[in-house]
Amino acid sequence: MLIAQLSDPHVREAGVFYQRVVDSNRMFAQALAHLHALDRRPDLIVLTGDLVDHGRPAEYQEVRRLLVTTSIPWLAMAGNHDEREAFRAAFHDQAYLARAGALHFCVDDHPVRIVAFDSCIPGRHHGRVDAAALAWLDATLSEARNKPTLLMLHHPPFTSGIPYMDDYRCTETEGLEAVVRAHPQVERVLCGHVHRSMLRRWAGTVVCTAPSTTTEICLQLRPDAAPASVVGPAGCLLHLWDPVHGMVSHLSHIGRFEGPYPFA
Template sequence: MLIAQLSDPHIRAEGELYQGVVDSNRMFAEALAHVHALDRRPDLLVLTGDLVDEGRAEEYEMARTLLAASRIPFLVIPGNHDRRESFRAAFSDHAYLPKAGPLHWCVDDHAVRIIGLDSCPAGKHHGHIDAEGLAWLARVLAKDTVKPTLLMLHHPPFTSGIPYMDAYRCMEAQQLEDVVRGAPNVELVLCGHVHRTMLRRWGGTVVCSCPSTTTEIALQLRPDAPPQSHVGPRGCMLHLWDERHGMVSHVSHIGDFAGPYAFA
């Protein structure tokens, strides 16, 4: 099974630029085209939050317009720039999304079980899973401790070292880690939020964050570093599950590059 991951497109209303600088809508359309042009079409597309920039209805209308081009079934979780009820309304045709409360869900229709966690407290930018969400996750994980499972949440549950991102990290992540550590079949935890690829051993598994389809958060590790971003490099993640070899993840850069050449 091949799973493509796109994250943090920050879609805007028609004619509006993200941060007044970049055409995030065009960039997301290009990212979708990139995924569809791969030499093996993914079986599933997952979107790990911040689908839109301000949570406005017209932004979600644009998101659905752009996603109408996808010939790959897709699953969604919210990010801190999404608004839960507007998000729920925009994807009301996605039956796996709960009709009320946090947008936690489980889809078990594929070779890999997919679990989505809503890590976004209303009106806040940091991440948090409350006690009810942790209990829900523990129950879902306990139902099957064998089938390969992929867990998604928007906020990476660790400290990245980039100070202006860590201010909005997933808070009190130890409780979440304790729950995940009890599930030996969680192959991978997928996140967005940081607009970069990061990897960390965590909870007995591996956490992987996905680059944004728009901008890249600058890699600055000084504690007094000011917030900065770059336009590019953009990318997506590809997660390949094989019964014999397990899960392998690849970064796929979006854009035109020299080649291919006849060597490897």
């Protein structure tokens, strides 16, 4: 099974540029077209949050308009820039989404189980894990201990070294780490939020953060670094599951590049 991860498209109202710099709607459309142009079409797209920039209904209308262009099934989870009730209204036809409360969900229709964990605090940019959410996650993971699972949450459960992003990290993650460690069927933890591709060994598994389909957060590791982003190559992650060899995750850049050239 091939699962494509797109993250943080920050779609705006039609004709409005993200950060007054880039056409994030066009870039999201390019990301979807990129998946269709791959030599192997993904079986599923997972969207790991910040689908829109301000949580406005008109922005979600644009997301739904763009998603109509893909024939690949998709699952959407919320990020800190999403507004929970507007998100729920925009995706009311998605049966996996809860009708009230946190936007956790589980989809068990594929060779790999997909579990989404809502780490968002309404109106805030950082994430948090509470006891009720941990109880839901532990119970959900316990239902299928022998099935390979992807766990999605928008906020990475670790510090990145980029100071202004770590100010908005997921806090109080000790309980989350304990729950994940107790469930070795979790093959990957998929996150967004940081607009960069990062990897870390955590809780007995591997955490992957996906790049944004729009701007990239600058890699600045000085403690006094000021927040900044650049218009770099957009990208996505491709997670290839094989029951014999396990899961391999690839970074795929979006755009037109020179080549391919013969490899000798």
